[in-house]
Amino acid sequence: MNDTVISIERLCVEFDGAHVLEDVNVDIQAGDVIALLGPNGSGKSTLIRAILGLQPVDHGRITLFGTPLRRFKQWQRIALVPQRLPGASSIPVSVWETVLSGAISPRTRWRPFSRTEKNAAVQALHDVDLWDRRHSRLDTLSGGQQRRVLVARALASNADVILMDEPTAGLDAANVTALARLLGELKARGRTIIVVTHEIDAIESLVTRAIVLAPDAHHSVQYDGPPPVPNSFAHDHHHHHDAVIDDSPPVIGMES
Amino acid sequence: MIWDFDFMRRALLAAALVGLIAPLIGVFLVQRRLALLGDGMGHVALTGVGLAFLLGTAPIPTAMATAALGAFLIEFIRYRSRTAGDVALALLFYGGIAGGVLFASLAPGRASSSLNSYLFGSLSTVASGDLWALGALVVTVLLVLLFFGRELFAVSLDPDIAQVQGIKVRAMSTLMAILAAIVVVVGMRVVGLLLVSAIMIVPVAAAQQVTRSFRATAALAVVIGVIASVTGLVGSFYVEAPPGPAIVIIALACFAILAIVAVPIRRRRREHS
Numbered sequence: 271m272n273d274t275v276i277s278i279e280r281l282c283v284e285f286d287g288a289h290v291l292e293d294v295n296v297d298i299q300a301g302d303v304i305a306l307l308g309p310n311g312s313g314k315s316t317l318i319r320a321i322l323g324l325q326p327v328d329h330g331r332i333t334l335f336g337t338p339l340r341r342f343k344q345w346q347r348i349a350l351v352p353q354r355l356p357g358a359s360s361i362p363v364s365v366w367e368t369v370l371s372g373a374i375s376p377r378t379r380w381r382p383f384s385r386t387e388k389n390a391a392v393q394a395l396h397d398v399d400l401w402d403r404r405h406s407r408l409d410t411l412s413g414g415q416q417r418r419v420l421v422a423r424a425l426a427s428n429a430d431v432i433l434m435d436e437p438t439a440g441l442d443a444a445n446v447t448a449l450a451r452l453l454g455e456l457k458a459r460g461r462t463i464i465v466v467t468h469e470i471d472a473i474e475s476l477v478t479r480a481i482v483l484a485p486d487a488h489h490s491v492q493y494d495g496p497p498p499v500p501n502s503f504a505h506d507h508h509h510h511h512d513a514v515i516d517d518s519p520p521v522i523g524m525e526s
Numbered sequence: 527m528i529w530d531f532d533f534m535r536r537a538l539l540a541a542a543l544v545g546l547i548a549p550l551i552g553v554f555l556v557q558r559r560l561a562l563l564g565d566g567m568g569h570v571a572l573t574g575v576g577l578a579f580l581l582g583t584a585p586i587p588t589a590m591a592t593a594a595l596g597a598f599l600i601e602f603i604r605y606r607s608r609t610a611g612d613v614a615l616a617l618l619f620y621g622g623i624a625g626g627v628l629f630a631s632l633a634p635g636r637a638s639s640s641l642n643s644y645l646f647g648s649l650s651t652v653a654s655g656d657l658w659a660l661g662a663l664v665v666t667v668l669l670v671l672l673f674f675g676r677e678l679f680a681v682s683l684d685p686d687i688a689q690v691q692g693i694k695v696r697a698m699s700t701l702m703a704i705l706a707a708i709v710v711v712v713g714m715r716v717v718g719l720l721l722v723s724a725i726m727i728v729p730v731a732a733a734q735q736v737t738r739s740f741r742a743t744a745a746l747a748v749v750i751g752v753i754a755s756v757t758g759l760v761g762s763f764y765v766e767a768p769p770g771p772a773i774v775i776i777a778l779a780c781f782a783i784l785a786i787v788a789v790p791i792r793r794r795r796r797e798h799s
Contacts, residue, residue, distance in 0.1 A: 322690050345692030357683040361557040361730070364739035367679075374680045375691050379673055407738045410795075427691070 273300045274336075275431050275462050276321060281330035283316055290316050294330070294490045296481060300430070303457050303476050304464045307499065308483030313490065314466045317483070318433050322350060346375055349424035351434040354416065358408045365411065365419050366404040369394055372426035387426075394425035397452060414445030421452060431462040438469055446472045470497065528763055536652040537716055537759055541769070543664045544713040544725060545755030549733075549747035550671060551705050552726030553740070557682040563600065563703060564723030566615045567710040569622025570596030572719050575644045576629030579637035585644070586659050590711045596622070597703035605696065647718035647770035649763060656715060663708050670705060678702060679740065716759065718770035725751055725777060732781035735788040738795075750780045 276298040283291040290313040298304060306314050319325035321332060323339050332339040335347060349372065358368065372394070373387040395401045398418040400411075408416060417437060424432050438446050450472050456463060457476055465473065470480065474497050482493040493499055528534045555563055574592030578585040596618055603614035630641045643651055652660075671678075680688040681698045689695050706726070713722035733746035758773030765772070 319686075322686075324686055324689060343692065345690060348690065350687055350690045352684060352687060355684045355687075357557045357559075360559055361553060361734050362737050362739055362743055363683065364741075367740050368683070371676075371680050371683060372691075374676045374688075374693070376677065376693060379677065405738060 274298065275300050275302075275334070277331075277333040278317075278321070279331040279333075281317075281320065281332065282328045283313065283320055283325060284328050289490075291320070291483075292490045294483075296491065296494065298431075298462065298464065300462050301457075301460055301478075302462050302464075303453070303478045305470045305473065305477045305480045305497065306464055306466045306483070307468075307470060307480060308492070309485045312483035312485050314483055315435060318350075318435060318464070318466055322348065322433070346377070346427060347429055348431045348433070349427045349429035351417075351420050351424045351432065351437060353420075353435055353437075353439065355408070355420070362407045362409075364404070365395070365400060365406050365408055366391070368408050368419050369404075369422045369426050372423040373428075390428050391422075391426040394422035397425055397455065398422040399448065412445075414441045414448075417441060417445070418448065418452075421449070425456075429461075431464070432456065434463070434465045436466050436468070438467060438472060450476065470499070474498065528760060532654075533650045533652065534763060536654060536657055537649050537769070538756060539657060540652045540660055540712075541716045541755040541759040541773070542752055543660055544709070544716055544722070545729075545752035546748055547664050547667050548709050548713060548722070548725040549729040549751040550744060551667070551702075551709050552730045553744045553747055554678050554682050554702055555706060556727060556730045556734070557740070558702070560611075560702075561727050562612070562615050562723070564706050564710060564726045566600060566618040566622070567593050567596055567703070567707045568714070568719040568722050569619045569626075570599075571707070571710050571714060572622050572626030572641075572644065573629065574626075575641065575714070575719070576626035576633070576637075579633035579641070580629045585714075586656060586711060589714060590663075590707070593707035593710050594704055597707045598700065601696070601700045601703055604699075643718075643768070644714055645718050645720050645770075646768040647714075647716050647721070647773075649759070649769055652715050660712050660715075663712050667705055667708055670701065674698070674701060716755070716769055717773055718768065721770040721774050724774045725755065728774065728777040728781055729754065732777065732784045735781075735784045736791050750777065754780060 274297050278294055278296045281291055281294040282289060294317065306317065308314050316325055320327050334342045335344060370383065370391045373383060373391065395404055398421055400415060400418055400422065403411060408419060411419065437449055453463060453473055454476050470477065477497050479495065480493065480497045480499050481491060482499055483490055484492040555561055571589040571593040574589035575585050577592065578588035600614055600618060603609050604611050626641065630638045677693050677698055680691060680693055681695055685695045709726060710719065710722050713725060717725055729747040729750035730743065732750050734743045737743040737746055754777035755773050758776045759769045762769040762772035
């Protein structure tokens, strides 16, 4: 299980001349369950987007499954769980259509979905316990249920590596617990999981490795090791988290 | 009866083709919040028609060429320059109308008066050769949707995730704009360039009030599109009005009816879930 699936070397990302990420070096192994922590503005989402090629990089090197990002083609091996779908509110989209859309790729262009691909979507809907809602309009589900649909969408793609952007943000306790249970199952199935989060508590027992990004960019990775996060960083992190909740309600999506 | 007139048979067939494919493209445009893209294409195609008058070329290919050029232009402006999407569209609106009217007035003969039939549609202008061209365009659109429909759907759901799935987002956006340009050209004779975009958008807006999935929305929108196009055309024959406005009024009536029907449907679904 010691295959490196994602390798990040000396990564720098700037916004308008300011370093958001500086000299980030991280290797992620197959089977890792990683909590990516850090206050708002520390570049968690930027790092995720850079890994996926959605964020231009100023310096450094990202390698996915041994292939430099620029030449990487096997996108079916990686899936992203976003916080929401921007296009899902303008036209009705059913839960089933959303989940099955995880299997769409240029490789399936010239043929219908295979039995295997449809079965993966069926299984994914059962995994998130929303099979009964498959015919519902996505926007009639609660926020927590919608988040689970997006997790199912990633599962339907059968990706080895799943990146989740703040999957617990704004969820009630019951939905957080359900999500944690699901993460446990994915871990047992050997998936590599990277979770961007403010709240490690709910998933701490599953996490094999915590990576804390610093609020200022001088040493972008502040801590990289097994949980629990040492107090000095954890305190910093929690403190900032509380402050953000108090000051600015729209925490969600602030960092994109 | 209207079937006795050759020109009406051709117009009805052309109207049915527009009603069929326009909502199929519109459903993607509405989901991407690009409802006005079709209007931009229509205005640009008007310059193509004016140019055809001036140069003495056939209107359909000339309009197709300018609308396709407009499609590239719009995507280029959206991605490359700092101009916002709505401003980019506005620029096309103005340029398209100005170019169309200017070229048509420079053209010899009664060009500027026949420009009117391209603005609001006409019952009598679909030539039999046109029908073959329209048919070929419609088949092209259907084939593209068959193979690229799912990728277009993924892009309109979330461009970022689509890119992570290996989908070429820029290429799909340009493809979408070109499909819209084709629909505009297919619809320009019957519905007219100023209203052709409505037959892409209004049936979709009407259908999505009562549907629960993308597929059902597209299907119901096509039904509404065909009904509105055909009945609007027939109606305009009897009241001796241009067909474009009649078709759009009927599509809007469908929207209003479904808005009323949607209330009890939604209530019942809420009680079920």
